[in-house]
Amino acid sequence: MNSIELSEDQVGCLCLVCDAVGEARVSKLLDPDLGPVCHECFNHCQLATVELLWQCAAISPSKP
Secondary structure: OOOOOOOHHHOOOEOHHHHHOOOOOEOOEEEOOOEEEOHHHHHHHHHHHHHHHHHHHHHOOOOO
16 A cells, blocks of 8 residues: 555554554554554654665675
């Protein structure tokens, strides 16, 4: 799923990232890999994805 919109059954559910660390913020968006997340966690997830991609690119062997 590429959309950041919540499906009808996810509206009002708790952020999966916050909930894992004891917070209780309501989800507003949908991360394609993690599921329902709040706005703040969605931004963190996007930044983490970019950082992970850069790090993976840095350790990938280059062609000879």
